[in-house]
Amino acid sequence: MALDWLDPIIESVAMHVEQFMSWTGYAGVVLLMAIESCNIPLPSEIILPFAGILVADGKLNYHGAAFAGALGCVVGSLPSYWLGLVGGRPFLEKYGKWLLLTHRDLQTAESWVDKYGDWAFFLCRMLPIVRTFISLPAGILKAHFWPFVLYTFFGSLIWSYGLVYVGVVFGRNREVFRHYWHQFDFIIVTVMAVGLCWYVYKHMKHMKAFQDD
DSSP states (O other): OOOTTHHHHHHHHHHHHHHHHHHHTHHHHHHHHHHHHTTOSOOHHHHHHHHHHHHHTTSSOHHHHHHHHHHHHHHHHHHHHHHHHHHHHHHHHHHGGGGTOOHHHHHHHHHHHHHHTTHHHHHHTTSTTHHHHSHHHHHHTTOOHHHHHHHHHHHHHHHHHHHHHHHHHHHHTHHHHHHHHHHSHHHHHHHHHHHHHHHHHHHHHHHHHHHHO
């Protein structure tokens, strides 16, 4: 089933994101990754592959793009860390549901820290979902600041290298991927729709879990 109407939408979104990053360069990568790390749902799984496409086009350097991604993650993590440090558990109780955080998330973070110590922040930065909410619990748990910053940076750097590389591969073979896109556009759109529904479901589940805690 061909969804020809979808192509202009996708190409328009891709064009605007790519244009923004082309215009802002490494600063744009830092900014977008910082937004993600502030618990705002702007996934790095979207941001960094676009940076990789610019690398494939010769507009960015591979190592520079990965470094910018890791730096942005640190920059965005600091406000969440300080909010957790200053506001503590009362902040989580009052505002956590709007950040998709519950007491269970804090307990998860505590179990990671108990098991791995400061290394937990390094490991969490290489895991989907967990990487975006670990900063606030880190502040609440009064994690050591400089180890938190260093582990956040190096964990994010590994994550960034991987996702930028995905974009590089796509950028160098975009015509091939575009061919497959046209063959499987219905399946891809279905997956995207299911993903959106899952996000809404998880959001509502987190808010209910927060109220039940």
